Amino acid sequence: GAGVSQSPSNKVTEKGKDVELRCDPISGHTALYWYRQSLGQGLEFLIYFQGNSAPDKSGLPSDRFSAERTGGSVSTLTIQRTQQEDSAVYLCASSLAPRGVPNSPLHFGNGTRLTVT
């Protein structure tokens, strides 16, 4: 597709269950980011993948959160043993970020709205 695609668009889960959120970045984009936006808050950085480099996981709030990016393309954000405070919109973004040319704008998907009951 032409843009960043995220699925599902909405997810309701019970506290304690695991969830997987998927992101399909724009084809050819080497950088991929996960952010989340809690109600009334700004965008909180979670994790950043750049090519084959080790991901920057500095924003993951706890060890219940993990993310993978397979084949340099699709990414999955996994939240284990979900808690109510995990409820938020999870946004994925990708950018071209060609080597030696930084500052490529991020292209965001429409997000996954996660509700933990």
Add this chain to the structure above:
Amino acid sequence: DQQVKQNSPSLSVQEGRISILNCDYTNSMFDYFLWYKKYPAEGPTFLISISSIKDKNEDGRFTVFLNKSAKHLSLHIVPSQPGDSAVYFCAASAIGGAQKLVFGQGTRLTINP
């Protein structure tokens, strides 16, 4: 530690007038700044950016000003249009933009007819 701050959660402006959105940052290593616009149920979309080597960047109705000594940037929209009603996020990154973007909390702009 909020490194990028947008102290006005909301702003209301009359159509045709100038909208000024403000953003402050604390990290002196930031050298690239962006503004994103977000409509409900959609992801943020890139609006305009500025490098720290400049103090102004203009694109049509949108102008971003950077005051490095004050660690302050602003977005000017003139003339404001109803379609500009959205949440605006300021973002910053360091090391030539190669590092992750840090976002502010956002300002909800409402343009009144």
